[in-house]
Amino acid sequence: GxxxxxxxxxxxxxxxxxxxxxxxxxxxxxxxxxxxxxxxxxxxxxxxxxxxxxxxxxxxxxxxxxxxxxxxxxxxxxxxxxxxxxxxxxxxxxxxxxxxxxxxxxxxxxxxxxPIQQTELMHFGILALLLLMTFMGGRLIAPAAAGTLEKKGIPLEARVQPRIEAALIVLLLISAVLYLHPGTRPGAAIMLMFAAILLAIRCLRWQLWRCPERPDLLCLGFGYLWLAIGAAAVSWHLLQGRPPAASLHLITIGALGTLSSGIMLRLLFQRYQRTPPPAWACLLLVTLFAIAAVLRFASGAAPFGHPVQLWLSGLGWSAAYILVAVMFWRHPLTNRSPNR
Known part of the structure; x- marks a missing residue:
């Protein structure tokens, strides 16, 4: 199935x-x-x-x-x-x-x-998901980074960065539409390459490396960087006329996995313990999703030709979400912090 x-x-x-x-x-x-x-x-x-x-x-x-x-x-x-x-x-x-x-x-x-096949429809959905994660991820990371840096006496002028956000919305929306037709995919590739550059610039301007006491923000920052890496890889494959399936997994594994699990743990610990999640858990999640994304990307368009890499990628993804499940099991949502 x-x-x-x-x-x-x-x-x-x-x-x-x-x-x-x-x-x-x-x-x-x-x-x-x-x-x-x-x-x-x-x-x-x-x-x-x-x-x-x-x-x-x-x-x-x-x-x-x-x-x-x-x-x-x-x-x-x-x-x-x-x-x-x-x-x-x-x-x-x-x-x-x-x-x-x-x-x-x-x-x-x-x-x-x-003209549209099921595979193209799935790829379109991933590009739409790329835009959704770009928008929602930015709206989550920007105020959290600004608040953390302001407590340390470091003003952060580049917060939501509305001009970059607007440009990303336009670029990624156009790229998703252009991808649906084979003749316009070079245009989609160009849009994605510009979007990748803007994604990296936006993430770097948040200065998350100055927030070592917030491992959850660092985890989300790595997830946001995966959006840039994935967009650039998809663009490169499209410009070369190669199937983008392997590079799309940098978005679905690297970005989606890191961002979704990071948000889950962040909400769990901040809402019920008023503390960031432990640094070891965030580091382990980032590492597992990075291994899974790189190995799946290295498997190429014919992943079953590299069964060991494919198995290790799947195990990395599964281990990361098992870790999230264990954290929720150890900290049930029904048990609130004694400070509340």
Missing amino acids: AAGTGHGHELIFGFVLALMAGYTLGPQPRRKLLGLLALWLLARLLWLMAPDFLLSQLASPAFALILAWLVVPRFNAAKKWRNRITGPLILMICLIPLAWLILTQLAPHLPLQV
Whole structure:
């Protein structure tokens, strides 16, 4: 069920949509959350057991559309266009499962060949995810870095960096759209290369190396740098006319893994213990995801030709999230800090 395009299917429709739900839903009634969780779990089990059945293909779009219905209106109150981009971007990602369903069910019966294939749709979803992580990651890191440095008497002028943020939104949105057609992919590559440069500049201007007492911020900084590295690698492969699958994993493993796990631990320890997560845990997460990303990238477009590298990459990814699970098990969310 998870082989071939099924692997990308479960990454975007399973893992990414679950992360988006946890990060954007906010407080919800327990009954609604349990219903969403049950639908998500049903979609995962059906796809793994029988991915070709229509019911299996309907469950993920159903979850995604319900998620969009609950989340997107929350971002409509923003006034600046940069802030209003969040809602449409989340909606676009949530519509990808529906597009997958249409490609699967309708495209084979059409008299004309559909120019977009399932693989291209998955790659488009990862580029849209790159934009979402760029925006949300910046909005999380910038104020945290500024607050930490101000406590040390170091003013940070480069916070959100609105001009760079606006340029990144435009560049990454254009690159995702241009990627959908083979003839315009060189243009997508150029947009991604400029975006990679701006991502690196933005991250360096936060001066996170001056915050050694905040390992959680350093972890998020490494995750943000992976966005730049991944965008540059995808751009390079596209300019060479090579498949970008291996380089896209620098985004899905390096950036998504590091940022998502770092945010989880940061929220866990700050909300219930009012302290940053331990430095050893952040360092171990950064190391495990870096090993997993580099090994998967080194496996190339034909990863099954390098089974040892592929296995080690998968083990690194799994070990990192097992560590996160253990930390949550040792610090249950129901047990609040005695100071509260």
